[in-house]
Amino acid sequence: QSVLTQPPSASGTPGQRVTISCSGSSSNIGSKTVSWYQQLPGTAPKLLIYYTNQRPSGVPDRFSGSKSGTSASLAISGLQSEDEADYYCAAWDDSLNGVVFGGGTKLTVL
Amino acid sequence: EVQLVESGGGSAQPGRSLRLSCSASGFTFGDYAMSWVRQAPGKGLEWVGLIRSKAYGGTTEYAASVKGRVTISRDDSKTIAYLQMNSLKTEDTAVYYCTRNGGHCGGDCYDYWGQGTLVTVSS
Numbered sequence: 001q002s003v004l005t006q007p008p009s010a011s012g013t014p015g016q017r018v019t020i021s022c023s024g025s026s027s028n029i030g031s032k033t034v035s036w037y038q039q040l041p042g043t044a045p046k047l048l049i050y051y052t053n054q055r056p057s058g059v060p061d062r063f064s065g066s067k068s069g070t071s072a073s074l075a076i077s078g079l080q081s082e083d084e085a086d087y088y089c090a091a092w093d094d095s096l097n098g099v100v101f102g103g104g105t106k107l108t109v110l
Numbered sequence: 111e112v113q114l115v116e117s118g119g120g121s122a123q124p125g126r127s128l129r130l131s132c133s134a135s136g137f138t139f140g141d142y143a144m145s146w147v148r149q150a151p152g153k154g155l156e157w158v159g160l161i162r163s164k165a166y167g168g169t170t171e172y173a174a175s176v177k178g179r180v181t182i183s184r185d186d187s188k189t190i191a192y193l194q195m196n197s198l199k200t201e202d203t204a205v206y207y208c209t210r211n212g213g214h215c216g217g218d219c220y221d222y223w224g225q226g227t228l229v230t231v232s233s
Contacts, residue, residue, distance in 0.1 A: 032218070035215065035219040044225055044226055045147075046223070047219055050219035051215050051216075051219075086154075088154065088155050090220075098159070098171055099160075100157070101147075101154060101157060
């Protein structure tokens with residue numbers, strides 16, 4: 001059972017916009033920044049979003065992050081087949097004094 | 111080019127020890143905190159722990175699931191981070207990733223990852 005809660009799966013068709021949620025609490029998302037990671041099959045995770053809504057250079061602007069209260073979201077617009085991957089949210093947790101990850105969301109492009 | 115290369119993975123019996131190494135290049139290693147994240151087969155990511163840079167005391171933090179059994183250390187002269195795992199349990203079986211805590215996010219993100227090294231704990 002992960003401290004951050006993500007839906008196990010999400011799907012969309014090419015060109016669609018999909019959103020992945022990440023629910024936490026006041027000790028993590030509610031008071032800290034959120035990062036998101038993309039893990040393509042058989043590869044190491046890759047940083048997608050940091051500081052809740054910032055993209056590292058090289059990450060397409062189709063990816064965006066946001067936060068409201070104790071929940072965060074990752075939105076992917078103009079869905080492409082290469083976006084099919086697992087997505088994880090993460091944040092520091094003051095109560096646990098460590099980083100917590102969401103359980104991951106498997107995105108399928110139909 | 112930033113590179114993180116893990117080594118030291120393999121098979122071990124429950125109760126034994128294993129030390130993983132993360133050899134870093136392409137950046138000023140001593141300026142960054144380093145972390146270890148693991149992924150059990152078919153499961154999600156789990157934070158293991160971190161070691162801060164010497165500028166921040168070189169202190170460590172660990173996940174509750176490994177605290178007391180794991181030690182993270184660093185050798186800035188060799189640009190290597192280590193993960194010493196003792197009293198291994200079968201639930202420690204995972205791919206272990208070495209990561210760099212990104213400076214542009216105040217250390218609260220992992221901007222580079224190694225390719226991972228598999229640790230299998232089994233009798």
